[in-house]
Amino acid sequence: MITTEDLTKQVLAGSPRALARVITWVENSDPRAAKCLEELHPHMGHALILGLTGSPGAGKSSLTDQITHHFRKRDKTVGIVAVDPSSPFTGGALLGDRIRMNRHAGDPGVFIRSMATRGFLGGLAQTTDNVVKAMDASGKDIVIVETVGVGQDEIDIMRIADTICLILAPGYGDIIQSMKAGVMEIADIYVINKSDHAGADQLYTEVNSRILQDTQIKKSPWTPPVVKTVATEKRGIDDLVEAIGSHQCQLKESGAILEKRRERIRQQTFQMIHFALFQLMEKELAQNGRLERLVDAIIERKENPYRAMREIVDEFIHTPAAR
């Protein structure tokens, strides 16, 4: 059996198979994943991490494809993490959108991974983060994280990115809905895709007036640009890549990138500990059918779940006094 040291070396040497294997371990919460990530850690932190989110149907996959194409023409390597909420029944990601990415499938400079949720709340952001980091350590110049849908999960995933692009398109959920989801406020760049469709100009005006309001309230040094694209016709891609570059410059010049990185490390460390705790607890409760017995007792009304919870937590945790 391959050791984690050997696998780490292969990842660092650029083996896509080794990278795929580490990512599978990460997704399956295999204990070897933590070991690999620990070994890969010194090699992380070089990739530009790009987040693409927006309403379903707005054209994220087509834009990811075009951006990838743009960077590949400039000899940059690209990692793509496409996050699909899974079906509770099939447990897997639907592949529809992925098909559009196929033209990069044979390119060794592009590594694509589709991810599905694994049931655990919050685990998805944690897992995605580690997958992005593995790609980063493997030497990818750009890692694109693309999320389907707009929700708290997506917001948490997007926090991984250095530059967040919110993709909007006329007819795919209005701006009020994006505001509700809180995504409007975390975006660094707004993209109006399908900008040749009816309603694109109105959307453009709405987004701009919203940004104006926002920057006045937040007094942010960065005013998010609004870029018009038609991904399927390759229009506006250069403008979008330029906007990404400007945002990167501003982050570095203002020192905001340090602050951003600090906040990210805080979040990630916290979530990592949280996730590890969760896994331990899951294992503990599964042992000897303990959770099942507790559920039985609650159903038979012999046990009050709130009381039982207190008891289990007390037993599970070192109290400060006990240390």
Place this chain on the structure above:
Amino acid sequence: MITTEDLTKQVLAGSPRALARVITWVENSDPRAAKCLEELHPHMGHALILGLTGSPGAGKSSLTDQITHHFRKRDKTVGIVAVDPSSPFTGGALLGDRIRMNRHAGDPGVFIRSMATRGFLGGLAQTTDNVVKAMDASGKDIVIVETVGVGQDEIDIMRIADTICLILAPGYGDIIQSMKAGVMEIADIYVINKSDHAGADQLYTEVNSRILQDTQIKKSPWTPPVVKTVATEKRGIDDLVEAIGSHQCQLKESGAILEKRRERIRQQTFQMIHFALFQLMEKELAQNGRLERLVDAIIERKENPYRAMREIVDEFIHTPAAR
């Protein structure tokens, strides 16, 4: 200061002020919330819990309003929990949709609560669950949980419900997008709202053929009906309520309700323990700026986050060997 015993008594006596207070404690993770819930527990389990979810703009709030109106005319009391993802900046829910519910504001038989996410991943489903249970214990005949958006959070929240209605409307995200989000598969009833709009018939046909496929695969004893409504014109509401009644009957007659309840208690107990652990850990890491010091060390590359995580978890948790 009021004791939790007194407050619990007031909730059971039907005081909306007392109920609002308990809910605020639940939302703020006040330690007194757990105490109240423990005391309220024997009075839970009587309400019909109805979940309404669907694409943004599909008309969930208008339908909630109409369903509420329907049950009020029949002297049933109604609790409404409207879950809005919060803005990361304002921390609060946007109120637009809530305005439509105003006609019930003066009715003592209706208790409405808007909830925002509180940042913690998965905490929202847990909090919503406890808010629903408090309403249930307070004697509401029906508790409606309405979620904005379609994502993993919403799916987790919907699992609280006895009967889940997926609200679709022509032009608001197509059926493929709902399938991706996994919501299609958890719905017990499909509602085509705005059924007088163009595209409604096509949507109706698509949903029906999807259901046909699904029931063939799953061999479920329940075939989800598709109900056409125009909420703003009160059309189709009786049909929808009838479908809800049929689903309830089927759940009871088939015994599926016991299985459903068991699964729900398992999930809830697990999440409750998880959430309590999380809060303890959060407190622990905040103590003496421990997390901040760790973040500093990681930024200065003096510490490997993966190693540090292992150390903290080991310290925090009783290992089986230590017990």
